[in-house]
Amino acid sequence: MPLLTAVELYRFYHRGDDETAALRGISLQMRAGEFVALLGPSGSGKSTLLACLAGLDEPDGGYVEVMGRRMSRRPEAVRAALRARHLGVLMQSANLFEHLTVEGNVRLQMSLAGQVDRRGIELLLEGMGLTDRRLARPSQLSGGEAARAGLAVALAANPQVLLADEPTAEVDSATEARILRHLADHCHAGRAILVATHSQALASHADRLLVIRDGRLIDA
Ligand code: ADP
Ligand code: MG
Numbered sequence: 664m665p666l667l668t669a670v671e672l673y674r675f676y677h678r679g680d681d682e683t684a685a686l687r688g689i690s691l692q693m694r695a696g697e698f699v700a701l702l703g704p705s706g707s708g709k710s711t712l713l714a715c716l717a718g719l720d721e722p723d724g725g726y727v728e729v730m731g732r733r734m735s736r737r738p739e740a741v742r743a744a745l746r747a748r749h750l751g752v753l754m755q756s757a758n759l760f761e762h763l764t765v766e767g768n769v770r771l772q773m774s775l776a777g778q779v780d781r782r783g784i785e786l787l788l789e790g791m792g793l794t795d796r797r798l799a800r801p802s803q804l805s806g807g808e809a810a811r812a813g814l815a816v817a818l819a820a821n822p823q824v825l826l827a828d829e830p831t832a833e834v835d836s837a838t839e840a841r842i843l844r845h846l847a848d849h850c851h852a853g854r855a856i857l858v859a860t861h862s863q864a865l866a867s868h869a870d871r872l873l874v875i876r877d878g879r880l881i882d883a
Contacts, residue, residue, distance in 0.1 A: 664731050665692040665854050666749070667716060667824045673724030674711050674878075686710040686722065687878040693824055698846065699743075700869035701859040708878040709859035710755060713826050716857070717752045718742035732822065745777060751822035753830055758813030761785040765812045766797040769819045776820030790845035791815045792838045796872040807833035811842065818849065825849065825856045831865060843868055 689845045693699065703709050714720035716727055718734045729745045737745075746752065756847060758770050769787060772823040773779045788794050791811040801809060814830045825846075831839045844858035846856055850870075857873075858865060866872060872883040 665694050666693075666726040666730060667693040667857075669712075669716060669725065669842055670728075671725035672712070672722045672727070673821055674708075674715060675723050676718070682879075684878050686715065689878070689880055690725075690727070690874065691880070693857060694851045695823075695855060696850050696870060697855045698850045698869050698872060699855070699857045699871045700859070700866040701857060701873045701875060702866060702883075703875035707875045709875060710828055711878075712875065713752075713828050713857070713859055717750055717754075717826050718746050719752070719754070742872075747820070749823045751817035751820065751825040751827075752819040752825040753801070753810070753813045753825075755828045758816060759809065761801050764798050764800060765804070767791055767824070768801075768812065769815050770786065772816045772819035778820065787818060789814045790841065792841055807831075807834070807835075807838070810834070814842065820844075821852075821854070825854065825858075827856070827858045829859055829861065831860065831862050836864065839864055847857070 669689060669691050671865050672686045672689040672795050675681040676685055689712060701709055715722045722735055726733060729749050732745060734745050766784060769784050771777060792816055793811055796808055804812060810830050814827060817825055829844055850856055874881050874883045
């Protein structure tokens with residue numbers, strides 16, 4: 664069974680009489696152990712796709728299944744429960760609670776999943792190169808640090824599927840390499856990762872590339 668399945672996803676945005684077809688019939692599957700990179704120019708639909716896969720947005724057509732269970736067009740509580748149990752999500756912003764430190768954010772996510780583990784928090788922050796910033800608040804972080812902190816939160820509950828939107832957009836290449844090692848370990852443990860990225864380094868480590876253009880997947 665695939666960990667995550669999307670069937671014929673459509674998403675339209677309307678502003679006045681203007682219609683943007685952000686997703687135009689996207690189908691995909693994520694299997695255990697896969698590291699998949701989602702590539703495409705700005706505005707091609709990457710963030711919309713990840714939000715629909717995460718159940719944070721609802722597709723206008725098609726559906727998403729997580730671990731064989733339908734997520735789309737289910738009540739918010741059902742979507743949230745599926746997300747909490749199986750998915751780790753990093754969006755492009757708003758991933759952190761402002762009143763908590765970096766470590767506090769990671770700890771909260773672990774406790775929501777019922778598995779607080781001090782050593783696990785240390786390893787995660789180390790893997791993201793954030794040990795020195797663990798007591799910082801989100802407003803004190805650079806863009807790259809905030810993305811890495813969001814990634815630590817997304818990974819905190821050891822999710823079956825990680826969905827990450829441009830996690831390394833603002834980090835140096837040494838830090839990116841460190842994050843890549845951490846993500847590779849996550850996949851080797853039988854988890855799956857889908858990362859939207861512009862990074863060649865990240866894409867070159869992927870098992871599979873998905874290329875999106877104008878809301879459609881095209882051949883890589
Ligand atoms: P990417 O992440 O690849 O840059 P997005 O998924 O953010 O692309 O956007 C895909 C298309 O949908 C773009 O044309 C964008 O302008 C449009 N779009 C995204 N979000 C909204 C929104 N909330 N309202 C209207 N249009 C949107
Ligand atoms: Mg985007």
